[in-house]
Amino acid sequence: MIKKTILLIISFVVIVCSKAQNGADSLANQLNLSKDSSAIELLKRDGKIYTVVAVLLLILICVFLYLWRLDRKIEKLNN
Amino acid sequence: MQKNWWKILAFLLLAYTIIAGFLVKMPSMQQLAQNEESTRNVFFHVPMWFGMILLYTISFGYTIKFLSKFNFTHDARAASFARIGLFFNILGILTGMIWARVAWGEYWNNDPKQVGAALCLLIYMAYFILRQSLKDEDKKARISAVYNVFAYFLMFPAIYIIPSLMASQHPNTAGDESFMVFKMNPALRYVFYPAVLGWTLLGIWIAQLHFKIEKLKQLN
Numbered sequence: 001m002i003k004k005t006i007l008l009i010i011s012f013v014v015i016v017c018s019k020a021q022n023g024a025d026s027l028a029n030q031l032n033l034s035k036d037s038s039a040i041e042l043l044k045r046d047g048k049i050y051t052v053v054a055v056l057l058l059i060l061i062c063v064f065l066y067l068w069r070l071d072r073k074i075e076k077l078n079n
Numbered sequence: 080m081q082k083n084w085w086k087i088l089a090f091l092l093l094a095y096t097i098i099a100g101f102l103v104k105m106p107s108m109q110q111l112a113q114n115e116e117s118t119r120n121v122f123f124h125v126p127m128w129f130g131m132i133l134l135y136t137i138s139f140g141y142t143i144k145f146l147s148k149f150n151f152t153h154d155a156r157a158a159s160f161a162r163i164g165l166f167f168n169i170l171g172i173l174t175g176m177i178w179a180r181v182a183w184g185e186y187w188n189n190d191p192k193q194v195g196a197a198l199c200l201l202i203y204m205a206y207f208i209l210r211q212s213l214k215d216e217d218k219k220a221r222i223s224a225v226y227n228v229f230a231y232f233l234m235f236p237a238i239y240i241i242p243s244l245m246a247s248q249h250p251n252t253a254g255d256e257s258f259m260v261f262k263m264n265p266a267l268r269y270v271f272y273p274a275v276l277g278w279t280l281l282g283i284w285i286a287q288l289h290f291k292i293e294k295l296k297q298l299n
Contacts, residue, residue: 049101056097064090067284071086074291 085280092277096122099270106267120178121267122274127171128196128238130278134164134286135203139231142224154220157227158210159290163282165203172196183248191242192249198237202230 100122141157144150175193176186187193209226213219242249 053098053101056101057094060090060093060097064086067288068086071284071288074288074295077295078291 086284089277089280089284092273093281096126096270096274096277100274103267103270117178117181120174122270124171124174124178125271126274126278127167127174129275130282131164131167131171132234132238133275133279134160134167134282135231135234137283137286138164138227142227142231145220145224146228151216151220154224155293156286156290157224158207159293160283160286161203161206161227162289163286165200165207166285167278167282168196168200168203172200188248190249191245191247192238195237195239195242199234202233202237206230 100119105116105118138157138160141153141160145153145157172193175196179188179190179193180186183190206223206226210219210223213222
């Protein structure tokens with residue numbers, strides 16, 4: 001079960017990273033942030049605060065996914 | 080899914096809090112020219128306290144329900160919500176200490192609000208010690224319910240009324256000479272109140288999980 005969970009989280013991180021890159025790309029394009037815009041470019045801007053935001057969002061997503069799974073498991077046991 | 084919409088709402092609110100909380104431009108405050116960025120803690124430290132009060136309030140509500148109907152499920156729920164409230168209480172004190180080190184120079188300044196928060200923590204810890212010390216289920220539920228009512232009404236003087244009257248360095252108190260973030264910039268409320276709601280919903284979710292686990296334990 002632990003193995004499964006770790007695998008789930010890792011796969012999720014990979015998905016989020018790839019998706020986030022696309023999302024950040026279009027966001028950067030829309031905002032016209034830089035000419036050769038990419039997620040890394042966005043993360044390197046200014047005081048690099050976007051990096052912290054991305055990290056915190058990833059932590060938040062993982063915590064909520066874990067809670068969701070835990071909720072399901074306990075619900076199953078209760079029935 | 081229809082029953083769980085508020086869990087998704089909690090996630091969205093907290094994601095919004097993180098994004099907006101870090102990216103919103105903080106108003107410049109002359110008194111705190113160097114600490115300007117640290118006032119972002121308003122979006123993370125203060126919701127711990129609001130969340131704590133709301134969770135203790137829910138616990139109080141279930142206690143009143145228990146005292147009027149003597150249904151033991153209500154007592155178990157009250158205990159679960161108080162436990163997660165206690166968790167928020169501890170987090171509030173710890174995050175406050177980190178902030179105090181930067182803003183006031185020391186982790187612990189014996190600021191009236193800090194002392195009041197510690198007092199509140201001890202009052203609610205006593206609730207759990209009381210619960211654990213009684214073996215008889217009926218006695219345990221009744222006595223701890225009465226104590227919980229007492230604890231709830233002692234919380235407000237401890238963390239709000241008394242510190243407001245004393246010379247505290249916290250905002251909105253008699254000795255306040257520091258920043259009044261919300262009076263200065265009402266726009267920050269658009270980040271702050273969603274943060275409070277998001278953290279509270281997360282707390283309710285965890286409290287429910289705790290309650291379900293306790294229920295399972297009793298069955299086995």
